[in-house]
Amino acid sequence: MWPFCGRCNSKARLDGITAVVTGCNTGIGKCTALDFVRRGGRVIMACRDLQKAKEAADDIRMETQNLSGAGDVVVVRLDLSSLSSVRECANEILNKESRIQLLVNNAGVMACPKGQTQDGFETQFGVNHLGHFLLTCLLLPRILSSAPARIVNVSSHAHYFGSIDFEDLNLERSYTPTSAYFRSKLANILFTKELSSRLQGTQVTTYAVHPGVVATDLGRHLDTTMFKGVSWMFRNVGKLFMKTPEEGAQTSIYCAVDENVKNDSGLYYSNCRKCMPSPKARDRSLARKLWEVSARLVGLGDWDPFSASDTKKCICLLSSSL
DSSP states (O other), X not given: OOTTOOOOOOOOOOTTOEEEEESOSSHHHHHHHHHHHHTTOEEEEEESOHHHHHHHHHHHHHHHTTSTTOOEEEEEEOOTTOHHHHHHHHHXXXXXXXXXXXXXXXXXXXXXXXXXXXXXXXXXXXXXXXXXXXXXXXXXXXXXHTOSEEEEEEOOGGGGGOOOOTTOTTOTTTOOHHHHHHHHHXXXXXXXXXXXXXXXXXXXXXXXXEOOSBOSGGGTTHHHHTOTTHHXXXXXXXXXXXXXXHHHTHHHHHHHHOGGGTTOOSEEEETTEEEOOOTGGGOHHHHHHHHHHHHHHTTOTTOOTTOGGGHHHHHHHHHHHO
């Protein structure tokens, strides 16, 4: 147990609330989904590995089966390294869910060997930022029509070391596993800030969170990117100084449910408290440029995700692109 962990003490219920949580078959995502179900929420578990997601869903159902007022979980496939998969996932959700009041963009990869997504983007930028950017934009009309609603993006204090070179987005000139991760986490906060700016007056609020250094399998690539044995140390020795997944989920849960932050938007949180991000993460012109470049890269074209009346058009757009 980490001694300085902030905790979400809110007793808020999520009865009648539908939440989409990405990457929640394990780790802090699974703990987040479990908490939402305990509060009565309906959770859409959007995960790459369907078998693991179904097993996690069964675990959550078993853990809450005797809990009065518990919600339920539904599993959908989402591979953030494929924009086609993101569109398929959004299409499935929009066709089945009439309301979405919570979106937690939790999934991510860390310190991967150099590689590219199916669409040719550097892996960590593509998965951690672009995949979630597209998913959020495609679900946004439904989220807007369900307001009040909240969008939580899981970032990291690692963003302090990040920078974005728009002339080298694939890091062909300067790739290192850590620099790519730092950049993707900076992008998460810039996305949160610009999204908040564009959502002013809609009752949809956004939050970027640092979960802490958590004992999960996020460090599974470290043996390849650093040296053999680091992953073992990360999992076994490092966990003595790390948060548990349940502790790591607290800030995501806090921003998703706590009444005290319902009117805040575009801010950064750590240990269930507002925190000052890096100067680059507060750069409005950088946030705006990242949005414009991201929209072009994922192929949004001239479609406006901020028009709630565009929901049906969005489904048609998705259907024609699949």
